[in-house]
Amino acid sequence: SCCRAAADAPAEVIQSGRDLERPAPPTGDDRDDPENVRNVSLEISYSEELAPIEEEHSGRSWALPASPSCQSVGWRKMMTMRHMEIDFEILRGIPLHRALQQPELWTSPHEIRRTNRAAQVWDLSTRVSSLDIFLSHSWKSKGRWKVLALMMQTGWLHGLLGWSVGLAVMLCLRAFGMVSDTWKNLDFIVAGRHITADLSIWTVISAEVFMVLGLCLSPYMPLKTQMCFLDVACIHQDELDMFERGLYSIGGCLSVAKELRVLYSPEYLSSLWCWFELVGFRKANPEGKLVFAPLFIERSAAICALIEFCFAVLINVVLGYADIRTRQANTILYYLALFFLPLVFVVHTMRCSYREKGRLILDLTTFDVDKLVCTSDFDRAFILSAISAWYGSKEALRDFVRSELRAELLGLLPSPHLPSAYAALILSSLLAWNCDMALNFYKGGATWEELLRHMLSFFSFFTSWFWCAFNGIFYLSDKTSSPGGNRLLDWSKTLAVAGVMFLWSFVGFTLCVTLARSTAVVGLVVYVIFSMALPLFILDAFKGCRFACCRKGMKRQADIT
Numbered sequence: 001s002c003c004r005a006a007a008d009a010p011a012e013v014i015q016s017g018r019d020l021e022r023p024a025p026p027t028g029d030d031r032d033d034p035e036n037v038r039n040v041s042l043e044i045s046y047s048e049e050l051a052p053i054e055e056e057h058s059g060r061s062w063a064l065p066a067s068p069s070c071q072s073v074g075w076r077k078m079m080t081m082r083h084m085e086i087d088f089e090i091l092r093g094i095p096l097h098r099a100l101q102q103p104e105l106w107t108s109p110h111e112i113r114r115t116n117r118a119a120q121v122w123d124l125s126t127r128v129s130s131l132d133i134f135l136s137h138s139w140k141s142k143g144r145w146k147v148l149a150l151m152m153q154t155g156w157l158h159g160l161l162g163w164s165v166g167l168a169v170m171l172c173l174r175a176f177g178m179v180s181d182t183w184k185n186l187d188f189i190v191a192g193r194h195i196t197a198d199l200s201i202w203t204v205i206s207a208e209v210f211m212v213l214g215l216c217l218s219p220y221m222p223l224k225t226q227m228c229f230l231d232v233a234c235i236h237q238d239e240l241d242m243f244e245r246g247l248y249s250i251g252g253c254l255s256v257a258k259e260l261r262v263l264y265s266p267e268y269l270s271s272l273w274c275w276f277e278l279v280g281f282r283k284a285n286p287e288g289k290l291v292f293a294p295l296f297i298e299r300s301a302a303i304c305a306l307i308e309f310c311f312a313v314l315i316n317v318v319l320g321y322a323d324i325r326t327r328q329a330n331t332i333l334y335y336l337a338l339f340f341l342p343l344v345f346v347v348h349t350m351r352c353s354y355r356e357k358g359r360l361i362l363d364l365t366t367f368d369v370d371k372l373v374c375t376s377d378f379d380r381a382f383i384l385s386a387i388s389a390w391y392g393s394k395e396a397l398r399d400f401v402r403s404e405l406r407a408e409l410l411g412l413l414p415s416p417h418l419p420s421a422y423a424a425l426i427l428s429s430l431l432a433w434n435c436d437m438a439l440n441f442y443k444g445g446a447t448w449e450e451l452l453r454h455m456l457s458f459f460s461f462f463t464s465w466f467w468c469a470f471n472g473i474f475y476l477s478d479k480t481s482s483p484g485g486n487r488l489l490d491w492s493k494t495l496a497v498a499g500v501m502f503l504w505s506f507v508g509f510t511l512c513v514t515l516a517r518s519t520a521v522v523g524l525v526v527y528v529i530f531s532m533a534l535p536l537f538i539l540d541a542f543k544g545c546r547f548a549c550c551r552k553g554m555k556r557q558a559d560i561t
Helices: 074-080 096-101 108-116 118-124 144-174 202-220 238-249 248-256 273-285 295-321 324-329 331-353 355-365 377-391 394-410 419-445 448-479 487-515 521-561
Strands: 015-016 052-055 092-095 135-136 183-190 193-199 227-229 259-264 287-293
Touching: 074 238, 074 377, 092 096, 092 238, 092 394, 096 202, 096 227, 108 118, 135 238, 135 273, 144 202, 144 259, 144 295, 144 419, 183 295, 183 324, 183 487, 193 419, 202 295, 202 419, 227 324, 248 273, 259 273, 273 377, 273 394, 287 295, 287 355, 287 394, 295 419, 295 448, 324 331, 324 487, 331 355, 331 448, 331 487, 355 394, 377 394, 419 448, 448 487, 448 521
Parallel strands: 135 227, 135 259, 259 287
Antiparallel strands: 015 052, 092 227, 183 193
């Protein structure tokens, strides 16, 4: 994720380049005594197998030399094998919440240079002695997905607090008649009794708008300050000497970072610099925290939350325009239209997203240093000299990546179950609908027992059956992500997964509606207990499947080796 590679982010061209022969590293006392460092000239070899490099389009009048002089920082560090040396004079960090406040930081260094904003961006960072987080990413991936991922990772609690405020405010306004209801005098059945109540869509809309507002405002109201390294802000983009000094001090930044957070996208593992950050952190901090965060997880969760919001609004539209007899006669049809059709879209989108995980596994399984993209011949020599010092050879690194690192990274993936924080964000619109319906029935004359029955029935359904359904969608989308060779088979997999999840949720919905309308106490208690136990059972089953898959993968790797 270095800034040299990002200079051409708007239009990157991959071409064959010239491979730089790496000088032999100094040994013994030569490594520690600068006066004994040998003057080795850079020799460009025109070998038959040329390593790929990235062509730069920085838009600036200057460019970092492909072969720095013997007095350059990069050359001295390579010759003395001090790739991980800490340069405290230029070690800088930027608070994560401040970085999220600046959209320009997530465009590209090329754009910052083009608009002459390098000095202002540099001033956003400050000198530090240590880092909480080192953000490792590829500039080839879209900046908006990185912002969304980091905002959801750090601001989900703000979102839920905003949701609570929006829900409470609108319920109070509706309770005191300060907001008019959308539909009047609708018939419902609660605990065996007909109730006439009004209906409104404003509670669900208010809660979700405040939730999004809470997420967007989270960078301005951080719960804690996390100092992070973001290359575009912590490496000066406009002064050549500072740029070179910061670029070849990335290893030192990794040494003082408590956590390496990898914002994974399919382009990430094609970059030699990204690999330098990944293996360099693990070498410098064997006990350091490594967080592997694929960008498609938050993107998929956001799509699911949007679909559930539309589902909650459409439920009110159906209840408002269809009378009670029509609703009872066409329950299956309404549920099919409101839930199954959007579910097909969600499943297909998530299956496409989980193909990035398949790409990750393939890249780790077939890892080869010589196939990685680098920005210049000298950068390649700089990184390969570090690899030689750390692992002995490129072949040793290849074996490490394909076995130990592969197992570690795959174990860090949040699949197969949905993170609990994101599940709360997804289900928030349905829970707001449930609270709104309780207020409607209360204003319509329902007793506390009837309100409790209705709320418990739907609360159990949403938080258990729906939660399990979305976990199942994530799990099955992962397992069926392969397109299968043709569109017919691809869409058949989508329809099969959507069908299974639809049947599961429809069973829970049927039981929920039946118990909410009846007066049976024992049936309600059994349903609530069973529903509350479902998430524990499902999550344990997913963990068991994951453990079995990991063992199977390790056995396959052992057979190969």
